[in-house]
Amino acid sequence: MKLRLGRLIKWSVALGVTLLIVAQFIPVQQTNPPVLSDIQASPAVKAVLVKACFDCHSHETVWPWYSRVAPISWWVAGHVEKGRKDLNFSRWPTFDFVTQDLLLRDIEDQVSRREMPPRSYALGHPEARLDDGERQLLLEWARAGNADESGLMY
Numbered sequence: 001m002k003l004r005l006g007r008l009i010k011w012s013v014a015l016g017v018t019l020l021i022v023a024q025f026i027p028v029q030q031t032n033p034p035v036l037s038d039i040q041a042s043p044a045v046k047a048v049l050v051k052a053c054f055d056c057h058s059h060e061t062v063w064p065w066y067s068r069v070a071p072i073s074w075w076v077a078g079h080v081e082k083g084r085k086d087l088n089f090s091r092w093p094t095f096d097f098v099t100q101d102l103l104l105r106d107i108e109d110q111v112s113r114r115e116m117p118p119r120s121y122a123l124g125h126p127e128a129r130l131d132d133g134e135r136q137l138l139l140e141w142a143r144a145g146n147a148d149e150s151g152l153m154y
């Protein structure tokens, strides 16, 4: 009985390692397309956006080594793909004012409710956590941006 359990464990480990190795060959999209038109903001605001948001909401994603290792790579690539689809600072000036306005409201909402950056990301990136000053700065920027320009009321 003891011998069999030992074998089972050995085979399970071997199978697990084999699956991990095979998983590395499944292609994952982890590219940084060219930045065609970057967001314009004050250096202070831009610095906060870059450190806390750009990894998932721009074409300037920093892909650390572990983000290239399956199955983590699938999870990270999924976040970046979804993040860029919802909000892409590398394409910001190409959005019309109504879209920018809606996005700024969305940013205000997410930041004030502390939904962004996501908790799982902040765990691995302590520098991306927003302190009160940084949160305030982003909120003021988002509010100022959606008050002018389009002049639309919702």
Ligand code: HEC
Pocket: 049, 052, 053, 054, 055, 056, 057, 078, 079, 080, 082, 083, 086, 087, 103, 106, 107, 108, 110, 111, 116, 117, 118, 121
């Ligand atoms: C780890 C990746 C990651 C980081 C970093 C990140 N986001 Fe996101 N964000 C996402 C994903 C993924 C979504 C898509 C919504 C979802 O699936 O939760 C999203 C959605 C959003 C949305 C749209 C929300 C909605 O549901 O309509 C806004 C606005 C947003 N993020 C703002 C920010 C801001 C501002 C920062 C920086 C302070 C930031 N995000 C940092 C991954 C990220």
